[in-house]
Amino acid sequence: MNETRHVALLGCGYWGKNLARNLHELGALQLVCDPAESGRIAAAENAPGVATSSEFNDALESDDIKAVAIATPAETHFELVSAALKVGKDVFVEKPLALQASEGEQLKELAQERACILMVGHLLEYHPAVVRLHELIDAGELGNVNYIYSNRLNFGKVRTEENALWSFAPHDVAVILRLFGEMPVEVTCTGGSYLTPGLADVTVSTLLFQSGRRAHIFVSWLNPFKEQKLVVVGEQRMAVFNDVTAEDKLVLYDQRVDFQEAMPVLQDDGQQVIALSSD
Numbered sequence: 001m002n003e004t005r006h007v008a009l010l011g012c013g014y015w016g017k018n019l020a021r022n023l024h025e026l027g028a029l030q031l032v033c034d035p036a037e038s039g040r041i042a043a044a045e046n047a048p049g050v051a052t053s054s055e056f057n058d059a060l061e062s063d064d065i066k067a068v069a070i071a072t073p074a075e076t077h078f079e080l081v082s083a084a085l086k087v088g089k090d091v092f093v094e095k096p097l098a099l100q101a102s103e104g105e106q107l108k109e110l111a112q113e114r115a116c117i118l119m120v121g122h123l124l125e126y127h128p129a130v131v132r133l134h135e136l137i138d139a140g141e142l143g144n145v146n147y148i149y150s151n152r153l154n155f156g157k158v159r160t161e162e163n164a165l166w167s168f169a170p171h172d173v174a175v176i177l178r179l180f181g182e183m184p185v186e187v188t189c190t191g192g193s194y195l196t197p198g199l200a201d202v203t204v205s206t207l208l209f210q211s212g213r214r215a216h217i218f219v220s221w222l223n224p225f226k227e228q229k230l231v232v233v234g235e236q237r238m239a240v241f242n243d244v245t246a247e248d249k250l251v252l253y254d255q256r257v258d259f260q261e262a263m264p265v266l267q268d269d270g271q272q273v274i275a276l277s278s279d
Contacts, residue, residue, distance in 0.1 A: 005030040006066040008059035010080060012039040012046075014157065015094060016071030021046040023069065033059050056080065060087055067117070070094065074162045078103040081118070085110045090117040095170035099162075122174035128276040129241045129250040130175055133232065136252070136274070137179055142234025143256075148176050149216040150230040153223035163200040165189065168219035175230065176207065176215045185210050194222060239274075250274040 008031040012020050016039065023029035024047035032043035033053045040052040059065050060083055067090035070080050078098045084091045085107065097120045098104045111118035124130060137145060150172040159167050177183065184207040191200030202220040209215075228243040238253040254269035 004028055006064065008033060008062070008065045008068045009043070010034075010056050010059060010068055010070045011072035012043045013071065017042040017046045019069050019071055019094075020050070023047070024050060030065060031059055031062070056083075060084060060089070065089065067091065074099055074166050078107065081107050082110060085114050085116050085118065088114055088116060092119045092121065094121045095174075096120075096166050099166065120170075120174075122171065124171040124175050124243075125178050127243070128278070129243070129274075130178070132250055132274055132276055133239055133241060134179055136239065137232070137234075141237060141252070142232060142239060143236030145180070145213060145232060145234045147214045147216070148179065148230065148232050150176065150218070151227050152217075152219045153225070153227040154221055155223055155225070156221055158195060158201070158221050160196055160199065163191065163193075163203070164219050164221050165191065165200060165203040165205070167221070169203065169205060169217050172217045172219070172230065173207075176217075179232065180209060180211075180213060180215070182209050182211060184208055184215075248273045250276060 004027050007023055007028045009016060009020050009023060009029060010033050012032050012034045013036070016034070020029065020032055020043050029047055029050050031051045031053060032040065032047060033056045034040050034043065035054050040054065043050060043052050053059070059068055068084045070077060070084070070091065070093040072080060074096055077093055077096065081091050081093050081097070091111070097107060107118060136142060152168045152172055186208040187205065189203055189205040191203035193199055194201050201222045205217040207215040226244055230241045232239045236256050238255055240251050240253065242249055250273070251271055252274055253271045256267050258265045258267055
């Protein structure tokens with residue numbers, strides 16, 4: 001066996017096929033497991049020459065497989081991640097880690113007990129715009145940050161196995177927690193189900209933090225246009241990360257509100273596009 005090909009992919013559907021292609025290009029992929037024939041066909045198309053199986057256990061029981069990447073429906077994550085960690089395999093799992101906080105805690109503890117790597121696919125945290133935005137906030141370029149809001153909207157992809165909150169919002173939650181550097185003390189969420197009974201197509205979440213900061217997250221797959229925008233409002237400046245545009249993804253607005261004789265005065269000194277690292 002090629003020593004670098006020690007990763008198995010569990011699930012090769014809508015997003016899994018991208019993982020298959022990337023892992024194959026890295027020379028790390030040894031096996032793709034998917035009970036659906038369509039998934040195995042996608043594996044052959046995106047990772048030609050890589051072995052496929054209809055059984056997840058073929059990866060979990062193999063001594064040659066040192067790590068697994070999991071891209072199955074969200075409700076299966078807890079069981080599959082648990083099974084992989086218990087046999088000593090490192091795990092990369094697509095978001096969300098689990099559908100219950102208690103399950104997430106169990107997986108974290110299990111990974112620590114088995115000395116295994118457990119990573120969730122919160123890839124937006126590593127986006128150059130998010131990295132640069134974090135640097136700007138830490139450097140005080142925005143002043144004290146008052147609040148953040150994030151919109152993640154699109155016409156589709158409509159899912160029937162998980163709601164829009166689980167499908168879209170984990171990216172925004174992860175980025176907001178990274179930027180604020182603290183955990184919320186209170187979370188509220190409301191939503192509406194219009195396509196599949198009991199499955200929210202639209203949700204609005206509010207996160208309240210000990211520092212007094214707030215964050216608002218609006219997600220929907222029932223929207224006439226695509227929008228992926230995160231806005232950070234500080235006392236001195238404001239920043240907008242627009243992940244839909246090809247260029248000018250991060251813009252800093254030199255806008256603030258001053259008070260003169262107890263009256264609010266709007267100050268607008270223009271805007272600038274922030275250069276991003278291409279690394």
